[in-house]
Each structure stands twice: as C-alpha cells, then as structure tokens.
Amino acid sequence: xxxxxxxxxxxxxxxxxxxxxxxxxxxxxxxxxxxxxxxxxxxxxxxxxxxxxxxxxxxxxxxxxxxxxxxxxxxxxxxxxxxxxxxxxxxxxxxxxxxxxxxxxxxxxxxxxxxxxxxxxxxxxxxxxxxxxxxxxxxxxxxxxxxxxxxxxxxxxxxxxxxxxxxxxxxxxxxxxxxxxxxxxxxxxxxxxxxxxxxxxx
Amino acid sequence: xxxxxxxxxxxxxxxxxxxxxxxxxxxxxxxxxxxxxxxxxxxxxxxxxxxxxxxxxxxxxxxxxxxxxxxxxxxxxxxxxxxxxxxxxxxxxxxxxxxxxxxxxxxxxxxxxxxxxxxxxxxxxxxxxxxxxxxxxxxxxxxxxxxxxxxxxxxxxxxxxxxxxxxxxxxxxxxxxx
Numbered sequence: 001x002x003x004x005x006x007x008x009x010x011x012x013x014x015x016x017x018x019x020x021x022x023x024x025x026x027x028x029x030x031x032x033x034x035x036x037x038x039x040x041x042x043x044x045x046x047x048x049x050x051x052x053x054x055x056x057x058x059x060x061x062x063x064x065x066x067x068x069x070x071x072x073x074x075x076x077x078x079x080x081x082x083x084x085x086x087x088x089x090x091x092x093x094x095x096x097x098x099x100x101x102x103x104x105x106x107x108x109x110x111x112x113x114x115x116x117x118x119x120x121x122x123x124x125x126x127x128x129x130x131x132x133x134x135x136x137x138x139x140x141x142x143x144x145x146x147x148x149x150x151x152x153x154x155x156x157x158x159x160x161x162x163x164x165x166x167x168x169x170x171x172x173x174x175x176x177x178x179x180x181x182x183x184x185x186x187x188x189x190x191x192x193x194x195x196x197x198x199x200x201x202x
Numbered sequence: 203x204x205x206x207x208x209x210x211x212x213x214x215x216x217x218x219x220x221x222x223x224x225x226x227x228x229x230x231x232x233x234x235x236x237x238x239x240x241x242x243x244x245x246x247x248x249x250x251x252x253x254x255x256x257x258x259x260x261x262x263x264x265x266x267x268x269x270x271x272x273x274x275x276x277x278x279x280x281x282x283x284x285x286x287x288x289x290x291x292x293x294x295x296x297x298x299x300x301x302x303x304x305x306x307x308x309x310x311x312x313x314x315x316x317x318x319x320x321x322x323x324x325x326x327x328x329x330x331x332x333x334x335x336x337x338x339x340x341x342x343x344x345x346x347x348x349x350x351x352x353x354x355x356x357x358x359x360x361x362x363x364x365x366x367x368x369x370x371x372x373x374x375x376x377x378x379x380x
Contacts, residue, residue: 026252027244034290037378040245042276043254043370046303046314046358049261050366100264100365160312162365 050101054199056170057086057093065188066091068130068174076179080131083172092171095140097155101201102162109149112192116147119183120191127195131173140168145195230327231349236283239290239346243377244279252372257358265363275353278328280377284346290379294341298333303371312365316373321354328352333373341375 028038057064066083068091074081083091097104112118116126127145134142143153157164186193246253257270282292298316305312320332327350328342344350 026246026250027242029240029242031238031240034239034379036239036241036292037376038241038243039374039376040243041252041372041374042245043252043372044303044316044319044356045254045256046369047256047258048264048364048366048369049259051261051264098363100363102365159363160365162310162312163363165363 048100050099050201052099052101052104052199052201053096054099054106054197055094055096056197059096062087063188063194064093066093066172068172070174070176074176076176078175078177081174081176083174086172088169090171091173092169095134095142095166095168095170097140097164097166097199099199099201100163103154103157104164104199104201105152105154106143107150107152107198107200108143108145108195109198110145110147110192110196111189111194112147114148115192117186117193118191119181119185121181121183123181123183123185124192125180125185129175129177131175133171133173135169135171140166142170143197149195231351233281233283233347233349235286235347237285239284239288239379240281241283241292241377241379242279242281243294243375245276245375247277255356257356259358259360263360265361267359267361269357270360272356272358275324275355277351277353278375279349279351280328280344281349282344282346282377282379286347290346291343292346292377292379293343294328295376295378296333296339296341297337297374297376298339299335299337300374301371302335303369305365305367305369307367310365310367312367312369313371314362314364314369316371318359318361319356320359321356324353324355326352328354330354 026040026042028040030036030038064086066085068081068083070081085091086093088094110127112127116124118124127147130145132142132145134140140155141153144151155164155166158166185191188194253276255272255276257272259270280292280294282290284290302316303314315335316333317335321330323330331341333339
C-alpha cells in the first residue's frame, strides 16, 4: 500500500512538472546584521507574429476600375487625360500598407501577357501610356506600369528597419502621346486591363 | 429528519472546507520575532527556477491598444523577521530597466520597454502597478515580523506597432533592509 502511495505522489509530481505553464519560483534569503538584501527575477516573453496587410483602392473585396476617355479633339496631342473612378474618384485610389516583417517590395503585374491593353481587334495601347503618381512619392512610391510588369517600388520602413505603416493615394493619368485605332482598351479583368499589385516581405 | 441529516452534514463540511480554503489564502502572516534579522523573497509558485510570463499578440491585433493578459497568476511573497526590540522595515523595489525585452532575432535591434507591462494584484497587499523602466522602482514596504503574499496578473499594453519576433527580458525584484 505504501508503494502505491509513493507511486501516486511520484506520478503527480512528474505530471505537475511537465504541465505547460507550470510556474516555478526564484526564492532567495538573507540574514544577519543589516543591511540585508535578497533578489528574485521574473522572466517575460512577448511573441509578436509577422503580418502584412495591403490595400489598393476600395476595401471589402471591391476591385476598382480607372477609366480614361480622351476627346476626339485631343487624341494623341500629348495632353494628359485625368482618369475617372477609383475609390477616391478622379482616377485616384487609396493605398494602405502595414507590415512588421521587414522591407516591403511592391510589384505590379497585369493580365495582358506582355502586350498591353487591347481593344479586342488586335490593337494595343502600351501600359507605358498610363502614368502614375503618389501623394507622397518619398514615403510610398508607386511602381511604374509596363506591359511586362515587374517594375518594383520599395517604401522605406516607417519605424526601425522592419515596420511599415502607411496610408497614401496613387493617381493614374493617361499620357495620350499617340493616336490609336478606335475602341475600348482593357476593361474589368479583360483585354489586358487588370493590374495586380503584390506586396511582399523578405 | 434522517433523510436530511447527510446533506446537512455535507453542506456543513463543504462550508467549513470553503472557509478553510479562504483562510488558506490569507495574505498577511504574523511571524514570531527572531533575534537574528532575516528576510526572504519568492517570485513564482514553487521550486527554484525563474518563472516566465508570456504574452502572444494575435496577428490582427498588433499595436491596437487592446491589452493582452498573460495566463496564470504569479505569486509574490516577502518575509521579514527581526526582534521586537529592534524592528526593521523591508523595502520591495523592482529593476525593469537593466534587462529590457529584446528581439531574440540576432539581426534585430528592436526592443519593447517594460513600461508596456502592468500588473493587477489579487489582494492588493503588494499593490497593482506598472513597470516604469527604472532601476529602483518602489513597490511597497513592510515592518517586521510578517510575511506578505499576493498574486499578480500581468498585462501587455500592446500600444506598439513593432516588428515580428520573440522578445525576452526579465525584471529583478529586490527585497531589502537598509
């Protein structure tokens, strides 16, 4: 019977020691003449997960459409054409970026297979004709658009070397440098009209 | 009635047990005086290791000012004994500056100040407060001959948008008689 009790106690002690979160103490003493001093340490650990949150345009899953409509009178005369649409209207979109996981690189790609925007009749307008600007180019630069995609931008971290927390806006303008055959070029995820921005940490 | 005797006894036993448990949690113990002064401090529940308090911030809540409370309570206990003729006063201080919470990633220089961490005392004998990033922050003082015990629950204020990683550091409680 005594052995059974011993076994129970031993098992309980082992179980208690192995339990996650079991707290063990540091205890110290001092005695004798004053001054007296005893110290005990307490460890702390904080776990911060890595996160990357990126938004271009409307939130809640909406994909914005930016449109350009040059007039017949100024086709190809090099007069920049402002856009319409975007969550901020006027061809302007909100860009929100938050990450604590290192230097962020933003890369645009498109669904034109390197050909630019097309009108469905074999004619194309290069993405070079779409100009981009940022509300603060030093803080959150917008990458240049191209038919092949892949031109990157790197916003400097806003705190230390790994935290980026930015909200700016990007604006799109049609450069209007040439005359193209009539038609509607690009569109909602069609005719090479969709640009996808990808933000990535190391 | 015989049918009510057993439940009544059981209720009484339970009540006594509950009262006994409550008494066991009393936080101030009067001790016998001792010719040779002696002090003792204990932080944690039992054993000889250093207790660790851990916080894990959910990914969607980094730096959103919603505090994160650590699981479990930490026992803080100090004892001071001296002769009745020469009573002593013990002072509890904490150093939360010397060993800050640093990112364990060797490539990181990021740290979290201990002032992001506060505690709530269960009983208040060793009162609630917050670390102040000081070497010698006063917590409480007591006279001999007594033992004071409290249980602290720690919280991380979560006000910082800070880089990912595991941050580790420690504080040092000092119980001293000048």
